[in-house]
Amino acid sequence: MAKKKLKALVIVESPAKAKKIGSYLGSDYKVLASMGHVRDLPAKASDVPSEFKKKHKWATLGVNVESEFEPYYLVPKEKKKTVKELKDALKDAEELILATDEDREGESIGWHLTELLKPKVPVKRMVFSEITEEAIKEAIENPRDLDLNLVSAQETRRVLDRLYGFTLSPLLWKKVARGLSAGRVQSVAVRVLVQRELERLAFKSGTYWDLKALLKTEAGAEFESMLMTVGGKKVASGKDFDESTGKLKEGADVLLLNEQQTDELLERVKKSDWTVTSVEQRLQSRKPPAPFTTSTLQQEGNRKLNMSARETMQVAQRLYEDGHITYMRTDSVNLSNEAITGSRQRIEDLYGKDYLSADIRRFETSSKGAQEAHEAIRPAGKLMKTAEELGLKGQQAKLYGMIWKRTMATQMEEARLRFQTVTITADDAEFRATGRHVEFPGFFRAYVEGVDDPEAALDDSESMLPPLEENQKLDPSEVEPLKHETKPPARYTEATIVRKLESEGVGRPSTYASIIGTIQDRGYVKKSGSQLVPTFTALAVTRLLEKFFPNLVDLQFTAAMEQELDDIAVGEGDRLPYLNHFYRGEEGLDEQVKSKEETIDAREICTLNLEGIESAVRVGRYGPYVTDENEEEPVSASIPDNIAPADLTNDLAQKLIRQKSEGPKALGMHPEENTPIYKLHGPFGPYLQLGDVVEDGPKPKRVGIPKTVDPDTVDFETALKYLSLPRFLGEHPETGKKVNAGIGRFGPYVLHDKVYKSLTKDDDVLTIGLERAVELLKQARRRSAPTPIRELGKHPEDEELVAIYDGRYGPYVKHGKINATIPKGYEVENVTLEQAVEWLEAKAAKKGTKKTAAKKKTASKKSATKKSAAKKTTKKKAAANKNTTKKKAAKKTTKKKAAKKKAAEKKEDEE
Numbered sequence: 001m002a003k004k005k006l007k008a009l010v011i012v013e014s015p016a017k018a019k020k021i022g023s024y025l026g027s028d029y030k031v032l033a034s035m036g037h038v039r040d041l042p043a044k045a046s047d048v049p050s051e052f053k054k055k056h057k058w059a060t061l062g063v064n065v066e067s068e069f070e071p072y073y074l075v076p077k078e079k080k081k082t083v084k085e086l087k088d089a090l091k092d093a094e095e096l097i098l099a100t101d102e103d104r105e106g107e108s109i110g111w112h113l114t115e116l117l118k119p120k121v122p123v124k125r126m127v128f129s130e131i132t133e134e135a136i137k138e139a140i141e142n143p144r145d146l147d148l149n150l151v152s153a154q155e156t157r158r159v160l161d162r163l164y165g166f167t168l169s170p171l172l173w174k175k176v177a178r179g180l181s182a183g184r185v186q187s188v189a190v191r192v193l194v195q196r197e198l199e200r201l202a203f204k205s206g207t208y209w210d211l212k213a214l215l216k217t218e219a220g221a222e223f224e225s226m227l228m229t230v231g232g233k234k235v236a237s238g239k240d241f242d243e244s245t246g247k248l249k250e251g252a253d254v255l256l257l258n259e260q261q262t263d264e265l266l267e268r269v270k271k272s273d274w275t276v277t278s279v280e281q282r283l284q285s286r287k288p289p290a291p292f293t294t295s296t297l298q299q300e301g302n303r304k305l306n307m308s309a310r311e312t313m314q315v316a317q318r319l320y321e322d323g324h325i326t327y328m329r330t331d332s333v334n335l336s337n338e339a340i341t342g343s344r345q346r347i348e349d350l351y352g353k354d355y356l357s358a359d360i361r362r363f364e365t366s367s368k369g370a371q372e373a374h375e376a377i378r379p380a381g382k383l384m385k386t387a388e389e390l391g392l393k394g395q396q397a398k399l400y401g402m403i404w405k406r407t408m409a410t411q412m413e414e415a416r417l418r419f420q421t422v423t424i425t426a427d428d429a430e431f432r433a434t435g436r437h438v439e440f441p442g443f444f445r446a447y448v449e450g451v452d453d454p455e456a457a458l459d460d461s462e463s464m465l466p467p468l469e470e471n472q473k474l475d476p477s478e479v480e481p482l483k484h485e486t487k488p489p490a491r492y493t494e495a496t497i498v499r500k501l502e503s504e505g506v507g508r509p510s511t512y513a514s515i516i517g518t519i520q521d522r523g524y525v526k527k528s529g530s531q532l533v534p535t536f537t538a539l540a541v542t543r544l545l546e547k548f549f550p551n552l553v554d555l556q557f558t559a560a561m562e563q564e565l566d567d568i569a570v571g572e573g574d575r576l577p578y579l580n581h582f583y584r585g586e587e588g589l590d591e592q593v594k595s596k597e598e599t600i601d602a603r604e605i606c607t608l609n610l611e612g613i614e615s616a617v618r619v620g621r622y623g624p625y626v627t628d629e630n631e632e633e634p635v636s637a638s639i640p641d642n643i644a645p646a647d648l649t650n651d652l653a654q655k656l657i658r659q660k661s662e663g664p665k666a667l668g669m670h671p672e673e674n675t676p677i678y679k680l681h682g683p684f685g686p687y688l689q690l691g692d693v694v695e696d697g698p699k700p701k702r703v704g705i706p707k708t709v710d711p712d713t714v715d716f717e718t719a720l721k722y723l724s725l726p727r728f729l730g731e732h733p734e735t736g737k738k739v740n741a742g743i744g745r746f747g748p749y750v751l752h753d754k755v756y757k758s759l760t761k762d763d764d765v766l767t768i769g770l771e772r773a774v775e776l777l778k779q780a781r782r783r784s785a786p787t788p789i790r791e792l793g794k795h796p797e798d799e800e801l802v803a804i805y806d807g808r809y810g811p812y813v814k815h816g817k818i819n820a821t822i823p824k825g826y827e828v829e830n831v832t833l834e835q836a837v838e839w840l841e842a843k844a845a846k847k848g849t850k851k852t853a854a855k856k857k858t859a860s861k862k863s864a865t866k867k868s869a870a871k872k873t874t875k876k877k878a879a880a881n882k883n884t885t886k887k888k889a890a891k892k893t894t895k896k897k898a899a900k901k902k903a904a905e906k907k908e909d910e911e
Contacts, residue, residue: 006030009093010126010140011086011113013100014830016321017131021099024136030089034100035082036830039073039112041162047074061166063159065590069579071159075116078823078835087117095122097143102127102374103329103510104569107147108154114146129330130380131323153569156579160184160561163583164552167593168545175602176540176619181522184558185507186515187545190524191553192500193492193534194542200646202611203488204246208236209262213431214478215274215424221466222477225424225433230255230265232428238486246486262481265429270479272427276472280421288409288443290333290363291376294509295502297328297403299495302530303450305398309494309513311806314789314828315399316377324390325403326378329510333363333376335410342382343411351445355412363410378407405447412443420465424474435465450495488646491531505559521810533644536608536617536624544605548596552589610645615653623683626653635661641683642707656681664689668716670723675700677719679711686711688719703743708761721766726751730770732777739773741765752777788814792833795840802836804828815840818847 007028012018015033022031041062042048053059057066064070075083090096096119098110107125114123124143128135161184168182211227227235236254241247248256257265292300294313301312316328335343340360347356363376379385379400386404387397420435438444492500498512507515516532519525524538542553551557561582567573583589608617615626617639626648627636637660639648659681666676675691685707691700703722705711714722726742732752739752741759748765749756750773757780759765763772788803795802795815802815804822811822813836820839822831 006089006093008095008097008124009086009089010097010099011110013106013109014321015832016318020131020321020323021136024133025140029097030093031099032086032089033082033830033832034086034109034113035079035832035835036826037109037112038079038083038086038116039075041071041158042074043076047076048072061162063162065163065583068576069159069163069583071155071162073112078838081834083116086113090117090119090121093121095124097124097126097140098146099126099128099139101329102129102327104150104154104157105329105510107150108158111146111148111151129375130326131321132381134381149571150569152575153565156568156575157565159575159579160565160582163579163589167583167589168549168552171593171597171600172541172544174597175544175600175605177537177621179522180524180537180541181518182541182545182552183515183518184552184561185501185511186518187541187553188506188555188558189497189501189515190519190534190538191542191546192497192555193519193525193532194538196489196492197534197539197644197646198611199243200488200491201648203243203646205488206238206241206246206248206486208238208241208484208486209257209259210235210237210482210484211262211266211269211429211431212480212482213269213274213424213426213476215431215433215474216477217466217468217472217474219466223433223435223465225422225431227265227429228423228432229430230257230428238484241486243486243489259481259483266479266481269426269429270476274424274426274474274476276422276468276470276474277425277430278421278423279468279470282419282421283439284417284419286415286417286442286444288361288412288414288447289406289449291335291378291407291410292403293331293333293365293376294329295331295498295512297377298498298509298512300402300406300450301399302493302495302498304402305395306530307395307399308516309498310517311395312399313513314806315395317828318790319396319400319403320380323380324392324396324400325380326375328377330374330377331365331509332374333365334374335362335378335407336375338382339375339378339384339407340411342379342384343407346384347408347412347446350408351412355442355445357411357413361410376407377403379404384408402447409443409447412446413440415442415444416440420468422465422468426476433465435463436461437464438462491533493530493532497532504555505562506555507558507562517810528644536619536639536645539608539645540606540619543608544600547605548600549589549592608645610648613648613650613653615650615657617648617653626656628654628657637681638683640681640685642685667714667719670720677716677723679705679714679719681711688714688722690723704745704747706743706748706765718766725765727765729768729773732774739770739777741768741773750776755780789828790831792831792836795837802833802840804831804836813839818844 008030010021010025010029010031011034012021012031013034013036015035018031018033022029025031042060045053045060048059048062052072056064058064059072062072064072096114096117098113100106100109100113110125123146125146126139126143128139164184165182168187169180172180172182213225213227214222215225216222229235233255234253236248236252236256240249240252240254242249248254290296297316298309298312301307302309305312307315313328316325319325320328344356344360384404384407387401390400392400416439418437418439420433420437422433422435424431424433490496494516497516498509501507501512502509519538520527523535524541525532525534527533545553564573564578568575568578581588585591606619608619610617613626615628617624617626618636622638623641624639625636626639627634635657637656639656643652664678664680666678668677669675670677670690673690678689680687680689684704686705687702688705689700689702693700701723703725705714705722722743726740729739729741729750731737732739735753737753739750741748741750743749743765744756746758748759748763750759750768751757752773755777757776759768759776763776788801789806789811790804792802792804792813794800798816800816802813804811804813805819807819811828812819813822813831814820815836818840820836820843822828822839826835
C-alpha cells in the first residue's frame with residue numbers, strides 16, 4: 001500500500017513554534033523547524049574549503065568582489081543534519097509552505113530554504129503575526145509568494161555588513177588591538193557614546209545660588225517655593241550656563257547670585273511680608289502613548305523592568321512562541337480591529353465605561369525609515385487575558401503585564417490634569433510655587449510611560465498646592481540658601497541610545513539588542529548601573545574612524561545607507577550599483593583602506609590628548625595608561641579599570657604617575673608578622689599588601705580599600721585594621737551562627753551561613769555592628785542556582801536536564817558540570833536538544849584532551865625532573881671521582897717532593 005502523501009511540509013524557525021503550529025494544523029501537515037538560518041556567509045576562514053581558498057582570493061571574505069558581489073554561502077556543519085531531515089520530509093509532501101518569521105530576515109530564510117531544498121512541488125509563503133489557532137488557520141488559507149525584493153534587500157544588507165566588517169576590522173587589529181571589530185551600525189553607536197563622554201570631559205561646572213522657602217498658610221498648610229526674580233530680573237539657573245566654559249552664556253540677561261548676595265537677600269526677605277501676588281490655573285489633557293514597537297518595548301523594558309535590550313527580546317520571543325503576544329519585531333503602531341475590539345471590551349469590564357475612550361483611537365507610525373509594518377506588539381488573540389489569567393511567572397509575567405497595560409491604555413480616556421502656578425512676593429524678590437493635580441486619571445489607571453531623567457516626575461504624580469488667592473498673607477516657616485553646580489550631560493542608557501539611533505534613522509530596532517550586546521562584548525562599552533560608559537579603547541577606535549573614514553561613522557551617511565536598503569526592499573533601488581559605489585573605485589572602501597593603511601600611525605591613534613589632561617593618555621596592549629615624557633626616563637602608570645575617560649582628571653593622572661615613579665612606600669612594619677605594609681594601586685583600584693612578592697613564595701595578603709574611603713586617609717593604624725579582616729561581629733540571634741564583616745572582590749560585605757550582603761555607602765566595615773549586619777542580611781537572598789532561559793529536555797545518556805543559561809559572556813548550554821558556549825549566529829530560541837548535546841560532547845572531549853595533555857605534561861615533567869636529578873647525581877659522582885683523583889695525584893706529588901727533599905738532604909750530609 002502506497003504511503004499517504006502529506007498535504008504540506010510547513011517550515012518554521014524554532015521547535016517551540018513547530019510544536020504549537022503543528023497542534024493547530026493537524027496530521028495532514030508536518031511542521032518542522034529550520035533552527036534559524038540554514039546557510040550563511042562563512043563565519044571564519046577555516047570554514048571555507050582549502051581548495052576553494054586556493055582558487056579564489058576573495059573566498060575568506062565570503063563575497064565575490066570580482067563578480068557582482070555574489071555571496072558565497074555555506075551550510076554550517078551543525079545544520080547539515082537539519083537540512084537532510086527537511087529534504088527527507090519534503091519527499092512525502094504535496095506542497096512546501098514557508099512559515100518563517102514575517103520580517104525581512106524571515107523572508108531571507110525562506111528563500112535560502114528553497115535554494116537548498118530545490119522543491120519540485122508548489123512553494124507558498126505563509127505569514128502571521130501571532131501564534132493562535134485562528135491566526136494560523138487564516139494564514140494557511142491565504143498564502144502569498146516569496147517577496148524577492150525583501151530577500152534582495154536582506155542579502156544586500158548582509159553583504160554590505162560583511163564588506164564593512166571584514167575590511168575595517170583587520171585594520172583595527174593592526175592599529176589598535178586584536179579582537180576588535182567594526183560594524184555599519186555598531187561603530188556609529190560607539191561614536192555616539194564617545195561623543196557624549198568627550199562632552200562630559202570638556203564640561204566645566206558653573207555655580208549659582210538661589211533661595212528655597214517653606215511657606216505656611218493661616219490654616220497651617222505648608223508648601224515649597226523657589227526664588228525666581230530679584231528686582232524684576234530673572235535669577236540664573238542651570239540652563240543659562242555654557243557647558244564648555246562653566247560661565248553664563250553670552251547674552252544671558254540674568255542675575256547670577258554669589259553666596260554673599262544670597263545671604264544678604266535672605267536677611268531682607270526674612271524681615272519682609274510674604275504676599276501671594278498671582279494665582280494661575282490651567283487644565284491639560286494627556287493622550288496615551290502608542291502601543292509598543294520593538295524599539296519602545298526595549299526602551300520601557302530598560303526603564304521600568306531594568307532589563308537589557310537583549311533580555312527584553314529573549315523574553316518577548318518566548319512570549320510570542322507560546323502564543324501570548326504578537327510578533328515582537330515590528331516598527332508598526334497599528335492595532336488590528338480584533339485587538340481594538342478585545343481591548344475595549346476588557347476596559348469596560350475592568351475599569352468601567354467612564355474609562356473607555358469615546359472613539360476608537362488609532363496611531364500612525366512616525367519612526368524614520370519604518371518597515372515591516374504589520375501590527376504593534378500586543379497580547380495575542382481577542383480575549384486580552386492578563387498575566388495572572390495566563391499563569392505567567394517571573395520576567396515573562398512582568399514584560400507581558402507591561403505590554404497588556406500599554407495596549408489597554410491606547411483605548412482609554414485621556415487623563416486630565418490641573419496645573420497651578422502661584423507667585424509670592426517678599427521685598428523685591430519673587431518666589432514661585434507649582435502644583436499638579438490629576439482631575440481624572442483616564443489611561444493612568446492602566447499605564448504611565450517611563451521617563452529617561454531619573455529626577456523627573458511621572459505624569460500621574462500628585463503635588464497639589466493648598467487653596468491660595470491673591471493678596472493672601474503667608475508665613476515663611478523656613479528660608480534657606482541653596483548652592484547649585486551645573487551637571488554634565490548624562491551618559492546614555494540602553495533606553496536612550498536606542499531612542500537616539502531610531503530618531504536618527506540608524507540601524508533598525510530589530511538589531512539594536514544585538515548591537516548593544518556586541519559593543520559590550522568587544523570591550524567598547526562597560527555598564528555602570530544603567531549607564532553605558534565607553535572605554536579608552538572606544539575613544540581610540542572612534543578617533544581612527546573619524547579621522548580616516550569620517551563618512552562611515554557619520555549619522556546622516558549611515559541613515560542614508562539604511563534608506564538605500566529600504567528602497568531596495570520595496571523594489572525602488574538596485575543592489576549592484578549601490579555595492580559598487582560603496583566598495584569599488586578610488587572612493588570605495590577597499591581602496592580607501594589600502595591607501596590609508598600605511599599612513600595611519602598606530603602610536604598616534606592610540607595616544608589620546610584629552611582636554612584638561614597634561615599627560616599623554618595611551619591605549620596599550622594591556623589597557624589604558626598615562627605617561628609623563630617630560631622626565632629623562634618616561635614614567636607610565638596604568639589607569640584603574642573603574643576610571644571612565646570623562647572621570648580622569650589632571651590631578652588623578654599626576655597622582656598615578658607620582659605613585660608609580662616613587663614606587664611603593666611602606667606604611668610601617670606589621671607588629672606580629674614583622675613584614676612591611678604597602679599601600680598600592682592596581683587596575684581595580686587602591687589596595688593594601690602585607691609583605692613583598694617573592695618568586696616561588698606564598699602570595700602576600702591583599703585587601704582592597706573601599707571605594708567610599710579616600711586612600712590618602714588610610715594610615716598605618718587603619719591599614720592594620722583592614723588587614724585584620726574579616727571581623728567577627730557576633731552570633732546571629734536566629735541561628736546562633738557566626739556573622740562576619742570583611743572586604744572581598746566586590747567590596748565590603750557581611751557574611752552569615754554562606755550568605756553575603758554588600759554594605760551600603762553609609763556603612764563602615766571597620767565599625768559596623770551585629771544589629772546593623774542582621775538588618776542587612778535580611779535583605780539578602782540566599783544564592784540559588786541560576787535560572788535557565790530555556791529548558792531543552794533530558795540528556796539521552798543520564799536523563800539529566802539540558803538547559804540554556806545567560807552567562808557573563810553570552811548564552812551557554814549546561815548539562816551537569818559541563819558548560820558549552822552557544823556558537824555565534826545561533827538564536828537562543830532556535831537551539832535544539834540535539835545541537836546542545838553535540839556542543840556539550842565536544843566540550844567534554846576537549847576537556848578530556850586537556851586533562852590527558854596535562855597528565856602527559858606532568859608525567860613528562862616528572863620524567864624530566866628524574867632525568868635531571870639522575871644527571872645531577874652522575875655529575876656529582878663524576879665531580880667526586882675527579883676530586884678523589886686530584887687528591888690522590890696531589891698526595892703522590894707530595895710524597896715525591898718529600899722523597900726528593902730527603903735524598904737532597906742525605907747527599908748534603910754525605911758531602
